[in-house]
Amino acid sequence: xxxxxxxxxxxxxxxxxxxxxxxxxxxxxxxxxxxxxxxxxxxxxxxxxxxxxxxxxxxxxxxxxxxxxxxxxxxxxxxxxxxxxxxxxxxxxxxxxxxxxxxxxxxxxxxxxxxxxxxxxxxxxxxxxxx
Numbered sequence: 001x002x003x004x005x006x007x008x009x010x011x012x013x014x015x016x017x018x019x020x021x022x023x024x025x026x027x028x029x030x031x032x033x034x035x036x037x038x039x040x041x042x043x044x045x046x047x048x049x050x051x052x053x054x055x056x057x058x059x060x061x062x063x064x065x066x067x068x069x070x071x072x073x074x075x076x077x078x079x080x081x082x083x084x085x086x087x088x089x090x091x092x093x094x095x096x097x098x099x100x101x102x103x104x105x106x107x108x109x110x111x112x113x114x115x116x117x118x119x120x121x122x123x124x125x126x127x128x129x130x131x
Contacts, residue, residue: 002120009125022095038091047108058105
């Protein structure tokens with residue numbers, strides 16, 4: 001458990017859409033949260049969206065209304081639907097999994113260094129949005 005693999009990144013023009021996928025080897029029923037983070041060169045990794053096992057979600061203000069996180073437990077896959085993309089969305093996108101119960105959906109937008117709550121990470125997929 002805990003192996004994650006992202007896919008779906010690419011290059012799009014401003015206003016375009018992409019759908020990222022995060023395939024897990026298995027998502028135990030006891031998982032706490034799964035989340036998407038992103039990181040641009042020279043910038044701190046930031047939380048983008050999170051979902052918990054009850055289906056509750058939370059989003060960074062910068063993506064609220066444009067991005068949608070979802071989870072298909074039967075397929076052990078998490079998704080991030082991204083619409084109305086902007087050049088400032090350009091980053092490496094990572095999925096992350098918390099199995100220890102270290103975090104909550106609310107922590108994504110409140111807690112400094114919330115990424116430390118997640119013990120499993122994928123390798124990332126690049127998203128590039130041109131003007």
